[in-house]
Amino acid sequence: MTNTDWRPFITAQQIAELGQLVNRLRAIDRTFRVFGSRQHRYSFGPVLPLAEVRAFESNHGIDLPPDYHCFLTTVGNGGAGPYYGLAPLADFGRDLSTAFPFSQSVESIAELGQRVRGYELPGILEFCHQGCDNYSYLVVAGASYGTVWDGRPEDDDFRPTGLSFAAWYRHWAERVLRLLNNEHLVPLLRIGMTEADVNALVGGDWKKRQALSRAVWLFESSDIPAQLELDQRGIVTKVTPWSFIV
Template sequence: MWNRDQILTRLAELRGADPDLQAFGADTHQYRLNPPLPEADLVSFETRHGIRLPGEYRDFLQQIGNGGAGPYYGLFPLDGYPARDALPSEHPNFLRTPFPHTRSWNPPYDTPGYEDDDHTTGSLPISHEGCGYIVRLVVTGPERGNLWQDARCSDAGIHPLCTSFHPWYNAWLTTRRAT
C-alpha cells in the first residue's frame, strides 16, 4: 500500500520547488518525515491505550514515518507533542472508549458540555489545520479508520471527512503544489 521511496521522492520534489517553505504549513513540516516507528513502540502504545491502530495509519507509522510532512501543518508524531497533550490525562480510557459519532455533530456552541472531551473519545489527533481545527483518526467505534474534523474552535462542531488515512494523505501528496 505504501511506497516509502515514492513518498520521499515526491517530498524532495516539493522541497525543491519550495526552498523558502512558503506553501501553507511547509515552514512547520519542511517536507520531511520523522523516522518510522519500530513495531515494539507501536505495540507499547497500543497496549498502553487498549487499542489496535487502524491498519493504514499503523503501516504508515511503521513503514514511512512517525509524523512530519503531511496535510496542513503536517502529521503529529504518535506519542509526542501535541498529540500526547491532546489526550486528556483525566480520562485514562480515552482511546479505548468508542468514538460517539456516526454523523456530523454540531449543536449550538453554548450547549452545556460542547467543548467536553467526551465528544472525541476513541479518536487520535493526527494533524492540525491551524486556528484550532484538528484532524482526528477514529481508533475505536463504528467509524474506526475514518478521519473526522474537530472544528469546535469556530463553533462548527465535529464532522466526518469521508475518508480514511491512506486516501487523505495520498491526495495531499499527489495534489500538493509547492507554490
C-alpha cells in the same frame, strides 16, 4: 480491540508512495509556497520501532488503523503533511479505547444532549493542527474507525472527510503538487477575459459563486492557484494569485 479485517488490503508499497510524493514536493517547493511547509519543511520524524507502536496499542486497548500503523513504522512519526504537518503519535490525554460517538457531521455536541466537550471526545487521535483551533483527527475506535475527521473542538464542531488516513494524505500531496505545477498558468489570466476564455486557455474545474456583500462573482478552480472576480456579464475584472498553496 478494533476489528482490523481490512488490514491485509494495505500494502507497504502504497504507504511508501506517500513518502515519495513528499520527496517530490520537497524538490519542487524550495521556497515553501505550501501552507505550513515552513514548519515541517517536508521532513519526517524518525520511524517508530514496531514494538513501540504495538506497546502504544496495547497500553490504550486499540489497534491503530493499518495504513497509519504502516506509515509510522516505514515513513515517519510526525512531520510533513497537510496544514502544519502531522503530530507525533500521542494520546493528548484522550481515552482512545472508548468509541468515537459520531458517524455524521456534528455542528453542536450540546444539541445532541452530549455532556462531553469536543476537547474530551474519546476514540480519536489529534494528529494534525490546521490552525485557528481547527484540527484533523483519526478515529481509532467506533463506527467511523480508520477515517479522518476535521473538527473545531472549541465550537464542538466535527465533520467527516470520508477518507482513510492514506487517502487523506495522498489527496493533500497530489493536490498541492498539481497546484504548484500549475502556478505558471496564473500570469496568463487577464482582466477582460470571459469565463470561456479562461477555460479554453488554462483548463481547470472553474466554478462561480456569489461574493458576500459585493455585486461580483468569484471564479475559482481547485487546480489553478488564483481567484478571479467577474462582473455581472461574466467578464474578469480582477485576478488575485494565491499568496500560498493550501
